[in-house]
Amino acid sequence: MSEYLDNELDGSLCREIEAHLERCHACKVCMTTLQRTVALCRQAGKAQVPDSLSRRLRELIGTLAKP
């Protein structure tokens, strides 16, 4: 199912699955909820870098820049 969602199956297998999903309600529900789970992950927010980390990284670069 994940391979289907990720377009990692070849065409004929893909069409077989699609035909089955048309007929089988349980699998259709299964696939839809899995698809939504993946979509939600893709929407996960990106946090900004906190100032404390920026400071640490500047210090790191400063230390390494010393001869």
Place this chain on the structure above:
Amino acid sequence: MSEANRCPTKSDPDAELLRAARSDPRAVFPELVRRYERALYNFGMKMCGVAGDAEDLVQDTFLNVFRYLDGFRNETKFKNWIYRIAASICIKKRRKSKYAPERELSLDEFLPADEAAVEQAVPSWAALPLDRVLNNELRHRLEAAILELPDKYRVVLVLRDIEGFSTEESGQILNLTPANVKVRLHRARLFLRDRLKSYYDDE
């Protein structure tokens, strides 16, 4: 890195910066940080869940990136190489911090126990348009569920479904076969779906 991990990297967006690094590595450190600090911090947050640990991970990653920069040989995209370092530091750290063996996620764990448990209709969290279900509460719920995943599944899910690496690339980063990446990813997704589902069932 083994021969198997080789792949053409003609279009590495960092190629120019890396060329500059050959004559003066230290001069490119600030730009490298600027390019990757946010991505790595977010990777760390998804993996560790705690800002302090995520910061440690980013710092240790850059320290190693700087230290081994001249060892980078374009076998892979530079970004993937950085994530390879970050992932291995992260996994090592997390292993050290706990003694319990990692739980395996089995497939039948997520299969309904009987016919009656099979859902009859697509639940609202999956049926409504994405922007209507995606609120802060759901975000937190999802983040908590990701942190509940055993490490080896979590790292695959984060690379594939959050960071957007391909199956192939994730395999290179983690030293896993593509088949292995797929199995872990699928189980991780089933686990998350299960968590989301029970959250909505309890409502």
